[in-house]
Amino acid sequence: MKTYFPPKAIPSSIRVCDSNLDGTPQVNLLLKDYTDRMVSEPDPENHFMFYLTPADVLSNNPIKDPENFSPNPFPNRIWVLVENLSGCYTLPSTIDFIINSSVPIMKDTFLLEQCDEANDGKEILNLNQFENQIHNSKTANFSYYPTLADLNNNVNEIVSPTSYQYDNIVHPPVIFVKVEETGYCPALVKININLKNTPIFELPAYYFCPGVGIRIEPDLSYLLPKSYTWKNPAGEIISKDSYIDNIKTEGKYSLTITIDNGCEYTEYFDIIAYEVPVITQLLGTGANSYQIIANGSKKILYSMDGINWQASNIFENIPPGPVTFYVRFEDSKCLGIPKKGLSVKINNVITPNNDGYNDQWSFHNLDVFQDQPSNLKIYDRNGILIHEQSSTTRFIWNGQYNGRVLPTSSYWYIMTLPDKVLSGWILLKNRN
Structure with a gap:
């Protein structure tokens, strides 16, 4: 026959945590690590009963679920009674709870x-x-x-x-x-x-007449922008103002605005040039007349001053000097890129006698053709080339050939300009 001695409960302590952070610690009172510390001699046959108060011990009102002990408020101490299989036990003892430290945090x-x-x-x-x-x-x-x-x-x-x-x-x-x-x-x-x-907004496509700068200034005041950043198609910043001005290049641009809360929004938009006629050629049909050759998808009007327009592409009896030709579509105010020509009046007499009048033959305004050179050739009656000059500014002839004064006679010229070829005679009068 086995002899059972009453197990002796001894004071113990358990460190607990609020593991699920609901404000109340949770503990399994029946964990072996804990129960072994509750008796003087651990025995697997011991039976443990836990009580919230000494009064509960006297009235035999044990804690119902010791494996999930989590009362609210959580007590600092409870009581434990240990008995063996024969029902023997000694006086109850205490279990003190120690709340473990939480992870130290710098800010919660x-x-x-x-x-x-x-x-x-x-x-x-x-x-x-x-x-x-x-x-x-x-x-x-x-x-x-x-x-x-x-x-x-x-x-x-x-x-x-x-x-x-x-x-x-x-x-x-x-x-x-x-x-x-x-x-x-x-x-x-x-x-x-x-x-x-976020200051979300939309911008439409903007259209401009080629060669004429456009100003774009959308009203975004309702978004209370703090800053603006405009970028061109190459991604380069072109303005920090509320607008961009004098834009003459097509492409996809962007505007980024930032508001006081630090949020920004970027909108991409297209700047598009209106279709305009294109002058492909100025055809000089005479010294003082031109035919304008232009391409376009609609009916084209022509002008020499950008004010008075005509449907015909032929201009005659043009006053001598530089002239600028303009084109536009009939239903548009946008002008195509203008092109310059030269209405010609040639002085046919040269008297190189050093009297200050007609001492040399000259022809100016070749710079209207920009970098395109013009050419002048002068021949005598026998077809001998006595003078040749290429220039982008002017022609000058002093009536000499290789430094020798030429006799009085008529001389023939061929003037090749970028848009026409002119020929005629020059009368050279010397004292001889």
């Missing part, structure tokens, strides 16, 4: 502000960004939950906190973080979320 509340790019309440957030500011440790573990109830019940943990798909209609504006570190009780941190309004 953070504000995550991010611009709502579409102003739809949805953004992808990086919740991890505050970890070094919460508890700077390589061994700490951070768990994120959309609600405190989820954290308390260890459900719905956010599995991708670096790319959390937040929706302010579905999710509360607070994220709850459980911070765990070996040797400490977990700590609770809150991340408040604020999606900031």
Whole structure:
């Protein structure tokens, strides 16, 4: 026959944590590590009963679920009664609870502000960004939950906190973080979320007449812009004002505005040149007449001053000197790129007698053809070339050939200009 001696309960202590951060510690009183410290001689046949107060001991009112002990408020001390299989026991003893220290954190509340790019309440957030500011440790573990109830019940943990798909209609504006570190009780941190309004706007395509600068100044005052940044198609900043001016180049431009909350929005828009006729050729049909050759998809009008227009592309009896030709479509005010020509009047007499009058033959205004050279050839009656000159400015002939004064006679010229060829005679009169 086995003899049973009453087990002796002894004072003990248990370190506890609020593991699920619901405000109340949780403890399994029947863990062997704990029960072995509650008796002088541990025995697997011992039976443990726990009581909140000495009165509960006297009335035999034990704690109903010692494996999930989590009363609120949580007591500092409870009582334990240990008996063996034969029902023998001694006086109850005490169990003191020691609340373990929580993970030391530097700050328990953070504000995550991010611009709502579409102003739809949805953004992808990086919740991890505050970890070094919460508890700077390589061994700490951070768990994120959309609600405190989820954290308390260890459900719905956010599995991708670096790319959390937040929706302010579905999710509360607070994220709850459980911070765990070996040797400490977990700590609770809150991340408040604020999606900031983005200054979204739209710009149309803008059209301009080629060669005429356009000014663009959209009214965005309702967005209360703090700054403007305009960029050209090459991505270069061209203005920090509320407008851009004198834009003459087609392409895709952008405008970025920033408002006081730090959010910005960039709108891309096209600047397009209106279609205009293109002068492909000025055809000099005579010394004082031109035919304008131009291409375009609609009916073209022609002008020599940009004011008076005609449907015919032929101009005659043009006053001598430089002339500028203009084209436009009948239904548009936009002008095509103008082109310059030269109406010619030639002095046919040269008297190189050093009297200050007609001492040399000259022809000016060749610069209207810009860098295109013109050519002059002068022949005597026998067809001998006695003078040749190419120039982009003017022709000059002093009536000599290789430094020798030529006799009085008629001489023939061929003048080749970029838009026509002219020929005629020059009378050279000398004293001989």
